[in-house]
Amino acid sequence: MSDRDVLLISAGVIPMEGALLGPAGTFQDADLPSNVVLVRGGGRTVLVDTAAGQLDSEWEGATSNLEQALAAHGCRLSDVDTVVLTHLDFDHCGGAPDVPAKHVVVTATAAVWARGLRPDRSARRVLEALGDRLEEAADGAEVAPGIRLVEAPGHRGGHACVEIAVDGGRRVFLADVIHHPSHVEHPEWDHEFDTDPDAGLATRRRWLEELAGTGTLCAASHISGWGTIEPAGGGYRWQPAG
Ligand SMILES: [Zn+2]
Numbered sequence: 651m652s653d654r655d656v657l658l659i660s661a662g663v664i665p666m667e668g669a670l671l672g673p674a675g676t677f678q679d680a681d682l683p684s685n686v687v688l689v690r691g692g693g694r695t696v697l698v699d700t701a702a703g704q705l706d707s708e709w710e711g712a713t714s715n716l717e718q719a720l721a722a723h724g725c726r727l728s729d730v731d732t733v734v735l736t737h738l739d740f741d742h743c744g745g746a747p748d749v750p751a752k753h754v755v756v757t758a759t760a761a762v763w764a765r766g767l768r769p770d771r772s773a774r775r776v777l778e779a780l781g782d783r784l785e786e787a788a789d790g791a792e793v794a795p796g797i798r799l800v801e802a803p804g805h806r807g808g809h810a811c812v813e814i815a816v817d818g819g820r821r822v823f824l825a826d827v828i829h830h831p832s833h834v835e836h837p838e839w840d841h842e843f844d845t846d847p848d849a850g851l852a853t854r855r856r857w858l859e860e861l862a863g864t865g866t867l868c869a870a871s872h873i874s875g876w877g878t879i880e881p882a883g884g885g886y887r888w889q890p891a892g
Contacts (some may be wrong), residue, residue, distance in 0.1 A: 654691025654796070654816055657723055658869045658876060661686045662701035662714030664741055666872075671830045672839035682872040684714060684741050687823050688725060689797065689814055695725065696732045696794045698812050698823055699871065703745030705772050716745045732794045736825035737809040738764045738773035742871065747779040755793040756808065758786035763807020802827050802857065804850025805843060811857065822861065824870040827854050831873055831888035834858060858886045867891055 662684030668677030687698035701714035732753040735743050764773040787793050789801040796815035805826045812823040833840040837854040844850030861879040876891040
């Protein structure tokens with residue numbers, strides 16, 4: 651029996667052109683999940699990311715269903731006390747205004763980034779809609795018991811991974827550090843979505859190196875299911891968890 655319940659839940663769909671994930675002809679177009687992580691235990695209910703919510707229209711064909719997706723696991727939106735946002739892209743933060751949680755946490759770096767955007771940009775609008783529920787975390791801060799936001803630069807301003815302590819170890823939500831299991835083997839393929847591709851690649855390599863061979867269960871925003879990072883040849887591969 652785990653000391654806390656950590657669930658990876660698909661709360662939406664993002665239609666993805668294969669060409670955005672790697673070299674031409676490598677991937678078919680596919681519907682990718684928009685995942686959230688629900689952490690329950692010790693009297694707390696923490697939700698990591700929220701899918702697109704009211705911002706579905708930002709991406710053609712994107713859909714989200716956070717309320718129903720959580721309900722399937724016996725969780726109402728009003729049960730969530732803390733929302734942790736890995737970054738302020740529409741498909742991660744758009745549902746946050748609809749969750750009546752007391753605390754909504756982003757990295758201070760992400761908040762500064764969003765405030766520097768034009769007023770009509772969705773990241774800034776979401777930030778403003780959250781008002782004084784918004785809390786800004788320093789890099790590596792424990793934002794809820796046993797949950798840390800660790801900055802993972804390159805993808806977007808203030809983008810962060812989430813480390814979740816469980817059973818004396820940890821799980822890692824990589825958010826948008828990778829977008830497809832093949833990016834573990836080919837980190838250089840995942841550059842289309844990075845604001846700073848060089849920083850994104852360095853971040854990707856650093857996390858893969860750190861996690862490889864440790865057995866740490868990992869997940870990412872647009873990959874189905876937990877997995878581990880395994881050494882393979884001179885690099886790494888994604889191993890889906892049982
Ligand atoms: Zn994303």
